[in-house]
Amino acid sequence: MTPEPPTVTNAALDRLPLFATDLEIGAAIVGRARADYWRRAVLPALEHRGFPGIDPLHKARPVPLVKQFFAAYFGVTAGFTLAKPGGVERVWIPKRKSNKTEGNE
Template identity: 50%
Template sequence: MTDSLSKLPLFATDIEIAIAIVGKARAAEWKRSNLSLLEAKGFPKFDHIHGGRPVPLIRHYYDCYFGLAKQVTTAGPDGEEDMAAWTRSRSKRPKTKWAIRD
């Protein structure tokens, strides 16, 4: 690939990404006005451990944005966890026909 995103490191800063996407002349304005809007629509978040945003995910975001790739939904939390359910005694568990008898 010879596009500007392929020249970036695995994790790039916001200004590096902006320059790769819209060019140096418009990078500061794009970063200031569009980045928070894009994040709300699924643009990859800043990874503080690596000091930047993951460039492969940014490429995938734009591929989906332009209809070049299928969108992938990552699994997230599906609700509150009931940790007490894991520690119930056997006598309090609901009886089913598949229950193992002691």
């Protein structure tokens, strides 16, 4: 038997059915007061990053895949990280010193 991959643990997500609507998922993640905002503003951005789609047969999203998405999004599966998710990595490259001689300017 293969071990279950690490997921995000959240009691509210654990109480959801196997397939849940966007509002149910939003309420479990950010609470009922902000669930509609999460559905309208945050969910489209998450979908571009690989958030699980709506299953056409059940007309809802699979909750186990939602948990796995957030585990990967926050780096739970990769180990501990201090970086914010979705950040831009910038590499510092020093300016090149010119090799000018006194006579070649």
